[in-house]
Amino acid sequence: MAKKDEKIVNENSCGCTIDDLMDDKPNNRSKKPKINDDSLCATRDSDMEFFVDPDPEKVSLKFYQNRFTDGLPIIPPTRERVNRFLNYTHHDSGDVLAILPPKMGQATSEKVAINAVMAGCLPSFQPVVEHMIKAVSEDKFNLTGVNATTHPVSICTIINGPLIDEIGMNATVGCLGPGNLANATIGRALRFCLANIAGAIPGVGDHATHGSPAKYSYCFAENEKENPWDSLHVERGFNPQESTVTVIAAESPHNVNDHRSQSAEDLLDTIIHTATTAGCNNSHVPGELLVIMSPEHAETIQQDGWSKKDVQKYIHKNSSLLTVLADRGGRVLDEKNIIKGKVRITRSPKDVVLVVAGGPGRHTMISHGFGGGSESVTIPITL
């Protein structure tokens, strides 16, 4: 028997069996460890170890100090949490989905999952974030320029197809604002991937003079149910039953308030006047213009007999500004873009990226693009 207040254990065992604790073998006595508390086992620091989730406040602060976050609190990316995300992808955790500039970081499934966990995504969002990463890595998107530029361009993500309802995205009232978990966290996850994998950290690999609120999250779904025309993914050749992700380099959205127009032409003229401004990138290097039209505006135009193509053609044709204004943007104007003393802000009707989203109300949002420096990308989401 062990003496009172002196537990004796066999140091070759784990020390947790009753026999070891109770058996006072002579050959053990010379190595008897002594402890002065109520521990059951003398060979370990503790008798029982519980693993608990890290303190979110502590991890958020530590990650923030390492410049891994956007400044807001994060969900600590523990192995268990990350594994739950990886259950939703057909990729192995180490599969490299893309190499992201400017740092040329390897976007593996696991790194994407870690950043998605941090952003507050649900595990089922993992394939969406992975596809966003693949989309922004296409050459024509020019992630190098989009990430590094002094221009406040963000990456807007538009989701189409059945996935909208499956993951509970908001395509209606307030879809560009707060209040929806998927919209908020998927966009945030992309931003985390850009900072942590691509190296687009403000002042390091992201040189935006002011940055942009749209760099926190800029993600929404198209309101396909109230869209009188083909939705974006159908326009781009996908089946309505396919789900897609579209990424477009775009500034923060700017409102177009038109409560009076009753004809397509009047309403589109309001949009055109709002879009055609000196100082946007498009004014001196024409490129894509994102138009996020409210269902009510779309209905007015459609009831006037206009197709989506008509709308795109009209906006393209009439969105032009005087050369003297266009020339203020910075780069030397390309002579081929000057037509009768004016410069169009888009290169063709296709540059008018028209989607319908939002709730009741007579507003449309426009986002100027990155000029001709980036082309939007739409890819199907394969699970």
Place this chain on the structure above:
Amino acid sequence: MRVKLTEKDVLNPVGEVKKKKINLNPLPYDFDQVSLVDNTKPGASIILKVLSESLGNREFLCVKKPAGAPATDQQIMKASASDLAILALGDCGSCASWVVLDAIRLERRGTPTISIFSDHFAPFARQLAESHGMGDLRILEIEHPIAGLGNDEVEEKAFKIVSNLLYILQIP
């Protein structure tokens, strides 16, 4: 009984970078033709003009390329026809990125390059070149800012870097 509480580890969100190394082409001992690659940023053409005038009686080939996007293959091919290419101007994030990356494209084609960056964006340009395997890309710095200045002011800043250009080229 003693109970220990341990916080679970958290995983690192930072993407790994696979190091690579691309060799820089040596500058020619002497050269007849120089490509001046102008990304159309304000002041770029003035800087290139001042620098080219300092190089004496040589042939210059002007190539214009987009600022925030890659040069087209044709533009790269045209620029690579010379013995040396001088690229300007990296004075913002996207244009600096594409001066670096287009310079690397030219180096890969065997054309030695010298790239001009404003001193504010030169550190980023070096990091980017390093990420792409060419940490020793030849960079010539000019005082920031360039955009927003009058032609005379840009010229004045360009004159200040002429001696550095001649030093790099070992021209007495």
